[in-house]
Amino acid sequence: MSGVVLAILASAGLLYVLAAVDLRWSPLRTASWLAGLAVAAGGLTGPLAAAHGDLRAHLAAHLLTGMVAPVLLVLAAPVTLLLRALPVRRARLVSRVLRSGPARVLGDPFVAVALNVGGLWLLHVSGLLGTVAHSPGGHLLVSVHVLLTGWLATAAVLAVDPSPHRRGVVARAVALGAGMAGHDVLAKWLYAHPPDGVTNAAAGARLLYDGGTVVHVLVAALLWRQWYRSRAAVRDAELAARPAPV
């Protein structure tokens, strides 16, 4: 099972590198993509994924798959690369899909963050975790879901790739903050009400809380850095810094 996952991740890396080679694409973005895939591989297939019933290992895997890997994958701007690598007609098709109604709804930061954190709550508070943890297929399915919703939420907040309906920085920062709140409350909840049949619940909850804080603050810093460097902010600053006409 993990062989299939590794094969998919390796082909994703290979395709990205092949597309980037001809385009004078930023090596940093390529490195970010490969690192993101490696982290995802670690979370999906490593010893952490095999440690059933150990909440600390499970949540460490969650941090890697659902938070660290998505940030790295988003920073690699794969959709921008895809649009530049494809022939024009196919690139238009991709951008039509990106502009479609469902993509607009899913790509809204509030929807994406709600899906991500909602899924996390459902998994840990409803007892679903106990049910799926013992079937390897179910566990992998849940982990892939965690990777995809984490990626969607991070992509919607950071909007590195072109998004036709991008919200302003304040809305995206609020969505991120709301997600962080849901995440922090869940970590405390797990500490106070450990699920049945798991070990290391307290340590796992602390790890989720502290690790989540680090990643969330990092994403917030990236978001605001993007705003600081955005064209509108730079233009405003130049206007304001120019001495006022007398």
Place this chain on the structure above:
Amino acid sequence: MTAPGPARPDRRLLLSGLLFGVGAMGAVDEIVFHQLLHWHHFYDRAGGDAALVSDGLLHAVTWSVTVAGLALLADVRRRGGFAPRTWWGAALTGAGAFQTFDGVVDHKVLRVHQVRYGVDLLGYDVAWIGAGVVLLAVGLALLARSRTTTTTTSADR
């Protein structure tokens, strides 16, 4: 974005200070009272689920506004609009308002947690809320003074 009027950088400077002050006060609470003194705990059995929600929420809010406040500060400095007295006034106002809110609403009204456990609380509460009120007063006084100085300098121009 509307046309940048003369009031805009000043408003951004104030907002930056306020956000940073609120966030910094939250960080002081976490570092001093959770990590160093161990008076507060990651989870208080006494507080129940309401405390858990309010703690998680405050943690997210304080970190988010700290980052936002610093980004706005960087932008204000780039615009050449940084006025230390106004910024520190706003920061202390934010910090004092947060501390007072925490002391009055969280500790006394909602009773989600207390300053310290197993002691007579009165002195601690007076110190906690008093510190908030003092910070708030100093911040507002600085803001008032910065306002008068800005008015005179702009009148000189």
